[in-house]
Amino acid sequence: MTDGARLHFQDELARLEERALDGLDMVVAALDRAVGALNSQDIDLAQLVIADDDRIDGRYMEVHQGLLSLLATQAPVAGDLRLVAALLHVIKHVERMGDQCVNIAKMVPLDGSSPPIDPKILEQIDRMAAYVRTEVEQAKRCFALRDAELAEDLVRQDDVVNELNRDVFGLALDIGDDADRREWAMHMILVSRWLERIGDHAVDIGEQTAFVVTGLFREFSDASHPEGR
Amino acid sequence: MTDGARLHFQDELARLEERALDGLDMVVAALDRAVGALNSQDIDLAQLVIADDDRIDGRYMEVHQGLLSLLATQAPVAGDLRLVAALLHVIKHVERMGDQCVNIAKMVPLDGSSPPIDPKILEQIDRMAAYVRTEVEQAKRCFALRDAELAEDLVRQDDVVNELNRDVFGLALDIGDDADRREWAMHMILVSRWLERIGDHAVDIGEQTAFVVTGLFREFSDASHPEGR
Amino acid sequence: MSARRAREVGFHGVLLGCLSLSVLLLGLLLYDVVSDGASRLSVDLLNRFPSFDPQRAGLESAFWGTVWLMGTCAAFIVPVGVATAVYLEEYADRERWWNRLIEVNVQNLAAVPSIVYGILGLAFLVRGPLSLGRVVLAGALTLGLLVLPVVIIAAREAIRAVPSSIREGSLALGATQWQTIWRQVLPAAVPGIATGVILALSRAIGETAPLILVGAATFVAFNPSGLDSGFTALPLQIFNWISQPQPEFKVLAAAGIIVLLMLLLTMNAAAIWLRNRYERKW
Amino acid sequence: MVTTDRAPSESGVAAPAPAEQIFELRGVTVSYAGVPAVRDISLDVRAREITALIGPSGCGKSTLLRTLNRMNDLIPRARVEGSVRYHGEDLYAPGVDLVQVRRRIGMVFQKPNPFPKSIHDNVAFGPRVLGMDGDLDEIVERALRRAALWDEVKDRLKANAFGISGGQQQRLCIARALAVSPDVILMDEPCSALDPISTSRIEDLMTELKEDYSIVIVTHNMQQAARVSDRTGFFTVDPDDRAGRMVEFDVTDRIFTNPADPRTEAYVTGKVG
Amino acid sequence: MVTTDRAPSESGVAAPAPAEQIFELRGVTVSYAGVPAVRDISLDVRAREITALIGPSGCGKSTLLRTLNRMNDLIPRARVEGSVRYHGEDLYAPGVDLVQVRRRIGMVFQKPNPFPKSIHDNVAFGPRVLGMDGDLDEIVERALRRAALWDEVKDRLKANAFGISGGQQQRLCIARALAVSPDVILMDEPCSALDPISTSRIEDLMTELKEDYSIVIVTHNMQQAARVSDRTGFFTVDPDDRAGRMVEFDVTDRIFTNPADPRTEAYVTGKVG
Amino acid sequence: GGGDEGDAGGGGGASGTIAVDGSSTVFPFAQAAAEGFGQENPGARVTVGESGTGGGFEKFCAGETDVSNASRPIKEEEIAACRKAATRYAELQVANDGIAVVTNPGLKVDCLTTAQLKELWNTGSDVKTLRELDPKLPDTELSLFGPGTDSGTFDFFTEEINGEEGATRKDYQPSEDDNVLVQGVAGDGGGLGYFGFSYYEQNQDKLNLVGVDGGGGCVKPSKATIQDNSYKPLSRPLFMYVSDKALVKPQVKAFLDFVIANQATVAENAQIVALTPAQLERSRQALSRLAPA
Amino acid sequence: MEAATVFGAARPRYGERLIRALLFLAALLSILTTVGIVASLLRETVAFFGDVSLVDFLTGKEWAPLFADPKFGVWPLVNGTLLVTGIALAVAVPLGLGSAIFLSEYARPRTRRVLKPILEMLAGIPTVVFGYFALTFFTPEILRGALGVDVQIFNALSAGIVMGFMVLPTIASVAEDAMSAVPQSLREGAYGLGANRMQVSTRVVFPAALSGIVAAVILGISRAIGETMIVLIAAGQIANTGVNPAEAYETMTAFIAATGKGDVPTGSIGYKTIFAVGFALFLMTLVMNALSIRFVRRFRQVYE
Numbered sequence A, B: 001m002t003d004g005a006r007l008h009f010q011d012e013l014a015r016l017e018e019r020a021l022d023g024l025d026m027v028v029a030a031l032d033r034a035v036g037a038l039n040s041q042d043i044d045l046a047q048l049v050i051a052d053d054d055r056i057d058g059r060y061m062e063v064h065q066g067l068l069s070l071l072a073t074q075a076p077v078a079g080d081l082r083l084v085a086a087l088l089h090v091i092k093h094v095e096r097m098g099d100q101c102v103n104i105a106k107m108v109p110l111d112g113s114s115p116p117i118d119p120k121i122l123e124q125i126d127r128m129a130a131y132v133r134t135e136v137e138q139a140k141r142c143f144a145l146r147d148a149e150l151a152e153d154l155v156r157q158d159d160v161v162n163e164l165n166r167d168v169f170g171l172a173l174d175i176g177d178d179a180d181r182r183e184w185a186m187h188m189i190l191v192s193r194w195l196e197r198i199g200d201h202a203v204d205i206g207e208q209t210a211f212v213v214t215g216l217f218r219e220f221s222d223a224s225h226p227e228g229r
Numbered sequence C: 001m002s003a004r005r006a007r008e009v010g011f012h013g014v015l016l017g018c019l020s021l022s023v024l025l026l027g028l029l030l031y032d033v034v035s036d037g038a039s040r041l042s043v044d045l046l047n048r049f050p051s052f053d054p055q056r057a058g059l060e061s062a063f064w065g066t067v068w069l070m071g072t073c074a075a076f077i078v079p080v081g082v083a084t085a086v087y088l089e090e091y092a093d094r095e096r097w098w099n100r101l102i103e104v105n106v107q108n109l110a111a112v113p114s115i116v117y118g119i120l121g122l123a124f125l126v127r128g129p130l131s132l133g134r135v136v137l138a139g140a141l142t143l144g145l146l147v148l149p150v151v152i153i154a155a156r157e158a159i160r161a162v163p164s165s166i167r168e169g170s171l172a173l174g175a176t177q178w179q180t181i182w183r184q185v186l187p188a189a190v191p192g193i194a195t196g197v198i199l200a201l202s203r204a205i206g207e208t209a210p211l212i213l214v215g216a217a218t219f220v221a222f223n224p225s226g227l228d229s230g231f232t233a234l235p236l237q238i239f240n241w242i243s244q245p246q247p248e249f250k251v252l253a254a255a256g257i258i259v260l261l262m263l264l265l266t267m268n269a270a271a272i273w274l275r276n277r278y279e280r281k282w
Numbered sequence D, E: 001m002v003t004t005d006r007a008p009s010e011s012g013v014a015a016p017a018p019a020e021q022i023f024e025l026r027g028v029t030v031s032y033a034g035v036p037a038v039r040d041i042s043l044d045v046r047a048r049e050i051t052a053l054i055g056p057s058g059c060g061k062s063t064l065l066r067t068l069n070r071m072n073d074l075i076p077r078a079r080v081e082g083s084v085r086y087h088g089e090d091l092y093a094p095g096v097d098l099v100q101v102r103r104r105i106g107m108v109f110q111k112p113n114p115f116p117k118s119i120h121d122n123v124a125f126g127p128r129v130l131g132m133d134g135d136l137d138e139i140v141e142r143a144l145r146r147a148a149l150w151d152e153v154k155d156r157l158k159a160n161a162f163g164i165s166g167g168q169q170q171r172l173c174i175a176r177a178l179a180v181s182p183d184v185i186l187m188d189e190p191c192s193a194l195d196p197i198s199t200s201r202i203e204d205l206m207t208e209l210k211e212d213y214s215i216v217i218v219t220h221n222m223q224q225a226a227r228v229s230d231r232t233g234f235f236t237v238d239p240d241d242r243a244g245r246m247v248e249f250d251v252t253d254r255i256f257t258n259p260a261d262p263r264t265e266a267y268v269t270g271k272v273g
Numbered sequence F: 001g002g003g004d005e006g007d008a009g010g011g012g013g014a015s016g017t018i019a020v021d022g023s024s025t026v027f028p029f030a031q032a033a034a035e036g037f038g039q040e041n042p043g044a045r046v047t048v049g050e051s052g053t054g055g056g057f058e059k060f061c062a063g064e065t066d067v068s069n070a071s072r073p074i075k076e077e078e079i080a081a082c083r084k085a086a087t088r089y090a091e092l093q094v095a096n097d098g099i100a101v102v103t104n105p106g107l108k109v110d111c112l113t114t115a116q117l118k119e120l121w122n123t124g125s126d127v128k129t130l131r132e133l134d135p136k137l138p139d140t141e142l143s144l145f146g147p148g149t150d151s152g153t154f155d156f157f158t159e160e161i162n163g164e165e166g167a168t169r170k171d172y173q174p175s176e177d178d179n180v181l182v183q184g185v186a187g188d189g190g191g192l193g194y195f196g197f198s199y200y201e202q203n204q205d206k207l208n209l210v211g212v213d214g215g216g217g218c219v220k221p222s223k224a225t226i227q228d229n230s231y232k233p234l235s236r237p238l239f240m241y242v243s244d245k246a247l248v249k250p251q252v253k254a255f256l257d258f259v260i261a262n263q264a265t266v267a268e269n270a271q272i273v274a275l276t277p278a279q280l281e282r283s284r285q286a287l288s289r290l291a292p293a
Numbered sequence G: 001m002e003a004a005t006v007f008g009a010a011r012p013r014y015g016e017r018l019i020r021a022l023l024f025l026a027a028l029l030s031i032l033t034t035v036g037i038v039a040s041l042l043r044e045t046v047a048f049f050g051d052v053s054l055v056d057f058l059t060g061k062e063w064a065p066l067f068a069d070p071k072f073g074v075w076p077l078v079n080g081t082l083l084v085t086g087i088a089l090a091v092a093v094p095l096g097l098g099s100a101i102f103l104s105e106y107a108r109p110r111t112r113r114v115l116k117p118i119l120e121m122l123a124g125i126p127t128v129v130f131g132y133f134a135l136t137f138f139t140p141e142i143l144r145g146a147l148g149v150d151v152q153i154f155n156a157l158s159a160g161i162v163m164g165f166m167v168l169p170t171i172a173s174v175a176e177d178a179m180s181a182v183p184q185s186l187r188e189g190a191y192g193l194g195a196n197r198m199q200v201s202t203r204v205v206f207p208a209a210l211s212g213i214v215a216a217v218i219l220g221i222s223r224a225i226g227e228t229m230i231v232l233i234a235a236g237q238i239a240n241t242g243v244n245p246a247e248a249y250e251t252m253t254a255f256i257a258a259t260g261k262g263d264v265p266t267g268s269i270g271y272k273t274i275f276a277v278g279f280a281l282f283l284m285t286l287v288m289n290a291l292s293i294r295f296v297r298r299f300r301q302v303y304e
């Protein structure tokens, strides 16, 4: 008898969740392309990432407005409300992650010049990107599955990413004196920071997952606490 | 006759807005301290910033929960709903800004060692910090006043900050070969990035202001569009 | 569709016919009476006592007898009827057999033919335990008992129509049950009760059979002076006149009927006025 | 800096299908005994949508609704001015068959008003009085199924309709309306007498029904309008002449997230009275 | 990694003042004619708070509410078991004076039920029957002011109470309850007969009144419980014995953002029926 | 009880209540008497009922009335009842009455013998037309009317004509109300009936009066033939009974005195057949015998 | 005990109890009335059945208690009562309900506001008037005159028809009340389905008001059975076992009134018959009423 109750609302909420989490797939795609462009200095690919960000932004606006409409028209409470609130954050994270990808893509010189590349750093960046990619995918999965444990596991992944970030920093410091190389290395530091931030966003999505599931606030890792960093 | 209507809700919403915007004051304080600590290599001050972040996090949780309660219990719509949604973002920005301040503070070496300092860079960082500070304050003001123009003006401020950020990057590249100095300069790049991000958050708050006022979505500046960067 | 329409029109016609026929026949009756009696309708009619001489006869004593009867009857049925109604509506626990008995009993009494009340009045009021004799009080009480169920039922309905929210509101303020009834329920039920009482009296005013059985006199050449006074009443006088051999008395009877109808009309008008004036949609 | 303004209404939930107009009101004024109750209303009701009318008490929502199936004809001194077109035809043209009008345009009322008959006979009433062809039992079953009531009552079709709950009664009334195969269903505060659970059952039903029917609903309950409707008209009482006016008519999302008129905003956010 | 778990209830709106218990219910079961309507309820009502009771129809909310001022005594076969303490004293002890109970514990009902008297006499009724001392006009004015009605009716105190709007009538009923200086006010769906604007007026009033009075409100309207109450008890009908049970009793925020019991969650999110 | 005691005031000053009840046949007479008495004695409050002779005696013996009108002498059962209640009484003849036999004007018949009447009215009679009684009479189908079994007229007629009180054919149309009988006979082409003479007098134009031959030739009832008892056997005396207890009340005595003194006028007013002088004298003496010392 | 502190000592409220007792006494009066009726009827009835066997009373086909050869079969009186009542209902029920439907469903509010009180007032016309109307006008002028029906001057037909007009206002008024009480929403519901006025009246309003309508009819029956003056005057006094309405009949009430007013000596068998018949009448109305209560209650349960 209860199956039909508020069907429309539940459908709509589920749809918006799917749209939001699909946003994470868009982020993964952008990430892959951005890092790929970086590796191959592929300007077109980089441009594609930059152009595609409009799609992510559009997704952000769509989902955000959909969520607001749900809030306005359906007045969700309890678990439903937590989900809506969490999705408001998730979609914002998606948008921010998209921006980071754009930032990364913009590190591909637009003039087509080939900067001096340090393969070690690049390798490290690639490894980082792979980890971050996993993180984003895991964030999506844990949210979709409402799996708080999987969400907490993100922190472990993020530790690796943070580690790699520090490595990139170290490698960049040690890159030597060539100005171009140094500039490139500096850029790579930025790329690594951006990757790291994408990871952070993923962890945040994990936190939102935990919030949806338990209704409790819980910061998995926090800048101000030493364990996190 | 209408004065009393939904008094409680309006009061509570106003109170939460105040608490959220006060969070920006906490951010300003943390920013001042963090940059101060960086300047004077004051470990205690740095520690204070790190410790104080718990207060900002607490504020985040308080306001966020308060907003959720309002959503759950008062089912706001239209302008009220937009304000609640915007505040959800504002308080998240506050929390993130707090984290950036912690990150900056952590750049003060905990072992008390005095790294080699480049005054030019530091000066630039200070200038940046000052701008960012203004941005945060302006973000608060424009939100409180629901002043969309003032909010849009934030973009201009942010352009300056982005400029300075690039300058720091350039200065750091040119710092020379001394490994310690280079490491310090690298750190300053990070600090400048963090400051820049705080500015981004402030711009975001400006966007939320515009949303509250007009009900329309509008990204003032966007990573994927050249004008922004 | 047009068949449907035709049926609709036909139905309307039949209904209109029903009403017209009813009104027509009753109008005919009234016309019959009025055209017979109008010639004798005058103030004198009310200023004269009955007489063997139709020219001199009037219904002063019958009129005042009826007034006395109705007054006394009202004084009896209002407190007793309302008290019974209050008891049944506000106090009686319907789970108790005796209360259900009272309820059913009242309903039954409402259907008992008036002539049986005449027998009762004769056996218990005029003679028997009360032995009041054939006086105003006995007649009024007989009629009172006869219409008491009408009053009780009307008063119950009026009391029931007072929403229980009024009672709860009053009790919730700390009023006792009687305070609640006396200050809230009854005042609110007054229009309904009054309408019921008037309708009961307008039934009583025309009753002939029980008075005949009680043995009320038909020739009374004086106005009642008290409850213990002999009396006659309008319907009795009318019946008497109708039974007289002289045709002139028939005219008198018709005039008497007109007087009775006018009394009735007044009472009904009062009831309607009350109902419209105080009608309340809760 | 490119701004990407988007009216939220266009980014909202599924966009309405190609707009087929069911009702077209132009400058409609309805008066009782010469006193206008609503004045100068123009609005379009689209097919397969739920259109909600909201507004404070006495602003003429019910009056306007009853204009749509000429129910106001029952009130001796009610008068309708302006044009009310139903599928493009003047609803108030002379010679319009009221029986046909009410058959095509069903109505559900504030309080469930089942007839004091069996469940079956309630649903069969319409087909019977209209002399509809077809297997009555089948019509009844179909209507009850459509109203999501069949499973609950199929074993007691002969039982009196008063024996079922208020919410079921209201669905019965909907089934009753469906049994004569209407095109539009007008609902005047159909849930105001129901508890929240029955209410949400009815709301679900409305959402289902709008696949096949157009629905116009009057409701006091803003949340309800928000929850179920596609478009919402907000009415208010003009302080000058005490007649109702339509302040705003828009997609529901917009009314509740970003209304154009400050009076609408004030009303939906509960700031007026 | 430190987790900073916080029960949201504690970070919520202003924390309640030092808890003064008005009612203490322990294992309360109320039966009609031997059939339990609510079973085994234990809950505490605190001073200067609004306590809301919500739940589906028939779960015994009203029954429990009426247990608190012994209004159920009016129903012949109603029986209360368990302990109901009011300020620590047994409300059902022999010798308790019902008149005093109902004076101290006021009640406001679902439909505004003004007496068919003038506005003034409505408010004065309680003081009169209780033989209260003091200037009656003053008492009336104070009560009307307290109920935020004075300004609207001060010029027509002699007018019949039926002449004012439904919302005003309900505030009049509140004023009437206030006039006998109660300690607690029980409200059984006080707004269910009112339009949204009157409702929000009453809700505001409740919020104001809780500075001086303790309020227990039964409501069908979850949103209302959410909006006005400090604590909420959620009741449901036990499918086994058809009697009401209290599923959860907690601060309102928590009930609506993170209820402990899945049945509460299902109810508040509209997923049951 | 009959009411309060009255004081016997001076001439025309009798006051107090007097309860008169009984025969409806006597009622007009009693009413006229009461009216006349009341005019002379404004303080007196006379009530006159018409419970019928039997009903009157019932109340009278129970002590409820002062004076009981009767269209026949008191019967055994009634005497017993009075005795039981220790009510002693006296009988006064106050007027005469005759029973008129009438037909519809369309039914021409002038005279019937008592034997014919008996044949028509006796128990078990199935006479359908007058022709069955006499070939000269019309053969219109008869509709018979008569008083209800409860009236003195019925008792008297059945006794006198059929020889036993209450013995009658039953397929006639009875009514307690003589007017109704008038209506019946006048309204029915075959109407034939009997009832009190005064009702005939009032409706002469609608009715055909039938003479009765009791052996002494055909006599039609009239004031004269009734008074002198030549209209036989359907003439009868009408009575007032008064109880000892009532006579103690001066107003009752005054009333009866008035009745006897003004018998002729009252009878005329009441359109009832007065006493012959002899009858009057007998009543006067009876009354004075009753007079308490 | 403990409660004393918060609520003050409970005062016993004797006044309240006294009032309750007084009210109960008033209610008891109705019981006393019934007891009185039964007692006043029963004494003579018992005496009557001392003289006449109950079997004769109930099964006898001849009623002639005051004739020389008395017969005590009550059936003719019952027959007369039923016949006249039946005729009255045959007139009053269709006309009354028709009028009620017209007033409630068709008439304009103003027409209704005028006609309804008139009807109600007609219900108050003394029945003596109806009796004479039946005898002096209806039988000769209408039945015999206008309609040419061959009836006896006293006949059940005229009495019944006129009695029908007497109870008609009662039936119409009560039934109209019941139909007006049917919520407007039901009508609107039916109109909303395309029903026309006739269909709404007959298929929705009428069934919905059925319990009230049944009550109206039963009230009409009670009044008809108990009515005395019309039958006394216009129906004749022949104890008739036939069914031809053109003939005269005696009803139970007419017998009681006529005999009670008449010349039966106290204590005679004739006198006792009044009470026996009265008792039978009382029992009849009792049974009728019991049926009606049950009937109405059953409808109520289903429809409310």
Ligand SMILES: Nc1ncnc2c1ncn2[C@@H]1O[C@H](COP(=O)(O)OP(=O)(O)OP(=O)(O)O)[C@@H](O)[C@H]1O
Pocket (backbone or CB within 6 Å): D032, D033, D037, D038, D056, D057, D058, D059, D060, D061, D062, D063, D064, D075, D220
């Ligand atoms: N039958 C009628 N006769 C006269 N005036 C009426 C009638 N029906 C409604 N009105 C008036 O018309 C106006 C609009 O009434 P309507 O019932 O349409 O309002 P509403 O918006 O539906 O109010 P609510 O929300 O209270 O149902 C009101 O002022 C009302 O008093």
Ligand SMILES: Nc1ncnc2c1ncn2[C@@H]1O[C@H](COP(=O)(O)OP(=O)(O)OP(=O)(O)O)[C@@H](O)[C@H]1O
Pocket (backbone or CB within 6 Å): E032, E033, E037, E038, E055, E056, E057, E058, E059, E060, E061, E062, E063, E064, E075, E220, E244
């Ligand atoms: N006076 C009564 N006599 C018998 N049973 C009753 C009575 N009042 C209530 N009940 C029963 O007790 C149960 C609880 O009723 P109650 O009115 O307390 O529920 P509720 O939660 O207030 O419902 P609602 O939301 O519909 O008002 C129901 O099953 C109801 O049928």
Ligand SMILES: [Mg+2]
Pocket (backbone or CB within 6 Å): D061, D062, D063, D188, D218
């Ligand atoms: Mg409405």
Ligand SMILES: [Mg+2]
Pocket (backbone or CB within 6 Å): E061, E062, E063, E188, E218
């Ligand atoms: Mg309840």
Ligand SMILES: O=P([O-])([O-])[O-]
Pocket (backbone or CB within 6 Å): F022, F023, F024, F025, F026, F051, F052, F053, F054, F070, F071, F150, F151, F152, F153, G262, G263
């Ligand atoms: O009234 P009666 O003379 O017939 O006894």
